[in-house]
Amino acid sequence: MTLSPTPRSTIQRGKKRGVTDRAALERVLDAGLICHLAFVTPDGHPVVVPTGYGHEDGTLYVHGSTGAASLRAGAGAEVCVNVTLLDGVIYSRAVFHHSVNYRSATIHGAARPVTDPDAKLNALRVITEHIAPGSWDQARGPSPQEFAKTAVLALDLHEAAVKIRSGGPGEEPEDLTPDRIGASWAGVLPLVRTWGTPEPCEHLPPEVGVPDYVSSRTRQDGPQ
Amino acid sequence: MTLSPTPRSTIQRGKKRGVTDRAALERVLDAGLICHLAFVTPDGHPVVVPTGYGHEDGTLYVHGSTGAASLRAGAGAEVCVNVTLLDGVIYSRAVFHHSVNYRSATIHGAARPVTDPDAKLNALRVITEHIAPGSWDQARGPSPQEFAKTAVLALDLHEAAVKIRSGGPGEEPEDLTPDRIGASWAGVLPLVRTWGTPEPCEHLPPEVGVPDYVSSRTRQDGPQ
Numbered sequence: 001m002t003l004s005p006t007p008r009s010t011i012q013r014g015k016k017r018g019v020t021d022r023a024a025l026e027r028v029l030d031a032g033l034i035c036h037l038a039f040v041t042p043d044g045h046p047v048v049v050p051t052g053y054g055h056e057d058g059t060l061y062v063h064g065s066t067g068a069a070s071l072r073a074g075a076g077a078e079v080c081v082n083v084t085l086l087d088g089v090i091y092s093r094a095v096f097h098h099s100v101n102y103r104s105a106t107i108h109g110a111a112r113p114v115t116d117p118d119a120k121l122n123a124l125r126v127i128t129e130h131i132a133p134g135s136w137d138q139a140r141g142p143s144p145q146e147f148a149k150t151a152v153l154a155l156d157l158h159e160a161a162v163k164i165r166s167g168g169p170g171e172e173p174e175d176l177t178p179d180r181i182g183a184s185w186a187g188v189l190p191l192v193r194t195w196g197t198p199e200p201c202e203h204l205p206p207e208v209g210v211p212d213y214v215s216s217r218t219r220q221d222g223p224q
Numbered sequence: 225m226t227l228s229p230t231p232r233s234t235i236q237r238g239k240k241r242g243v244t245d246r247a248a249l250e251r252v253l254d255a256g257l258i259c260h261l262a263f264v265t266p267d268g269h270p271v272v273v274p275t276g277y278g279h280e281d282g283t284l285y286v287h288g289s290t291g292a293a294s295l296r297a298g299a300g301a302e303v304c305v306n307v308t309l310l311d312g313v314i315y316s317r318a319v320f321h322h323s324v325n326y327r328s329a330t331i332h333g334a335a336r337p338v339t340d341p342d343a344k345l346n347a348l349r350v351i352t353e354h355i356a357p358g359s360w361d362q363a364r365g366p367s368p369q370e371f372a373k374t375a376v377l378a379l380d381l382h383e384a385a386v387k388i389r390s391g392g393p394g395e396e397p398e399d400l401t402p403d404r405i406g407a408s409w410a411g412v413l414p415l416v417r418t419w420g421t422p423e424p425c426e427h428l429p430p431e432v433g434v435p436d437y438v439s440s441r442t443r444q445d446g447p448q
Binding site for chain 2: 033034036037038039040044045046047048049050052078079080081082084086088089091092093094095096098100102104106108124128131132135136138139140141142143146150168169171175176180181182183184185186187188189190191192193194195196197198199200201202203204205207208210211214217218
């Protein structure tokens with residue numbers, strides 16, 4: 001399935017870096033941990049906030065306090081969401097071609113408040129399992145008060161674009177001549193993300209070991 | 225110097241996490257590698273794009289192609305910029321208190337196009353040195369064509385807020401009773417960023433070693 005290219009989701013710059021395929025979008029969303037959610041305030045100002053998310057069946061979910069400006073302004077309104085993973089810094093022979101390697105997904109659309117209790121509980125499960133896989137079945141579920149204090153927004157993954165840059169520096173022919181080719185270092189400095197050693201809560205009884213759903217994560221790549 | 229608290233830069237949620245101090249803002253900006261820049265399109269839609277940045281003397285600089293929608297829409301208009309560093313995932317005994325540790329800076333203001341040639345060249349130096357410290361004096365500077373193709377925006381760091389979460393899970397008293405305190409794992413899974421081994425460009429003559437301004441970075445913490 002390909003993503004819908006509309007004028008605002010069509011990649012204007014660096015077209016060769018665009019990827020219009022649902023699987024690529026889901027790979028970026030799976031790899032990221034938080035997203036950046038942008039909305040317009042009632043008086044017309046742009047605001048961007050970092051927030052957790054999850055996705056399931058072609059829908060992105062974000063949540064927050066019912067009092068949060070982003071959740072109030074975003075409900076029913078147009079939003080834009082970006083998830084970016086940085087993979088390294090590109091050193092070029094020209095400052096103009098310095099860059100970064102990255103995987104980036106941008107989604108546009110109207111955010112729908114999720115108010116049906118079953119759908120909202122499912123969305124909270126999806127978000128929790130994205131941030132902390134395995135936690136939903138272990139930790140205490142939301143109390144009625146906690147559930148009421150939490151607002152959830154849903155966004156279709158229909159209008160989306162994925163942009164990826166990988167590989168070494170792109171150079172001008174003039175910088176690859178014999179006298180210029182070794183004039184300054186050029187290459188990639190990779191950025192590596194890993195999970196550290198789990199740090200138990202000070203109140204946790206010592207006999208409670210680190211469960212596999214946490215420790216297994218430390219054997220995987222970290223997110224963004 | 226404290227940051228100016230205005231209604232939109234005043235932290236509405238999690239007030240205890242707000243930090244109104246210029247040094248804290250600069251520490252977050254120094255630690256991050258890219259920012260998320262939000263603006264409103266001429267037809268009123270929010271857009272957020274990830275982009276490189278740099279800062280100097282109380283001014284944040286971003287750059288891009290003169291053809292980029294973000295640079296065109298942002299010139300002279302209100303923008304919002306966020307830089308977030310993720311430090312770990314919080315596992316709580318309650319799904320409601322699952323969270324992340326982070327350092328986050330948000331800046332609001334009108335973005336000024338930087339067109340004076342000296343000021344623009346300096347801004348490009350600041351941005352390049354943020355992404356790749358040490359490169360500006362080694363790599364080829366922008367040609368007149370490259371310089372003309374690059375647009376730079378400047379944003380005062382005056383209206384800004386820093387929000388930081390660190391430490392273990394916040395729990396409800398009901399989850400710290402003897403029968404609940406060890407019912408599920410609770411603690412922090414730290415997220416660690418490091419730089420990998422520099423990968424030289426395939427065209428680089430083998431006698432060109434990795435310079436200290438690159439290799440020294442691998443002995444420091446990585447960014448976001």
